[in-house]
Amino acid sequence: MPFDRADDPAWDPLIDAARVAMARSYSPYSHYPVGAALQCSDGSVVAGCNVENASYGGTICAERGALMAAVAGGRRVFDGCVVMTRGPEPAHPCGLCRQALYEFAPELPILLVTHNTDARRLVFMQDILPGAFGPKDLKK
Numbered sequence: 001m002p003f004d005r006a007d008d009p010a011w012d013p014l015i016d017a018a019r020v021a022m023a024r025s026y027s028p029y030s031h032y033p034v035g036a037a038l039q040c041s042d043g044s045v046v047a048g049c050n051v052e053n054a055s056y057g058g059t060i061c062a063e064r065g066a067l068m069a070a071v072a073g074g075r076r077v078f079d080g081c082v083v084m085t086r087g088p089e090p091a092h093p094c095g096l097c098r099q100a101l102y103e104f105a106p107e108l109p110i111l112l113v114t115h116n117t118d119a120r121r122l123v124f125m126q127d128i129l130p131g132a133f134g135p136k137d138l139k140k
Contacts, residue, residue, distance in 0.1 A: 003080040003109040006122040018084040021047035036062035041077035046070040063097035078105040
């Protein structure tokens with residue numbers, strides 16, 4: 001099964017896409033660029049970067065940017081996600097991004113990686129958003 005180990009080469013195209021996206025980040029306020037990439041079930045990779053706004057509530061995280069682009073392109077099933085940040089340790093998606101990703105992929109493997117890929121951490125959606133509320137909770 002791809003995406004079950006942090007060192008699996010199946011992650012490489014997503015890491016590359018997240019790196020390119022991170023370089024395009026618009027982060028003049030936090031100075032914290034983030035890139036994310038989703039592996040879609042059709043094999044395509046869709047990336048996003050954080051886009052900040054002077055009205056902070058208007059900021060979009062990289063993970064949600066990638067998700068929105070994928071959904072706009074007709075993709076709704078995802079096999080893996082990479083989140084790339086700068087710093088000595090990888091960073092987890094924020095709570096809002098976790099919830100947004102959970103909507104489409106409640107068991108999503110997420111590789112958290114630093115920009116130089118020296119530090120990697122593989123997490124799974126069900127572990128980082130335990131007890132999540134999702135579509136299953138709204139069905140009668």
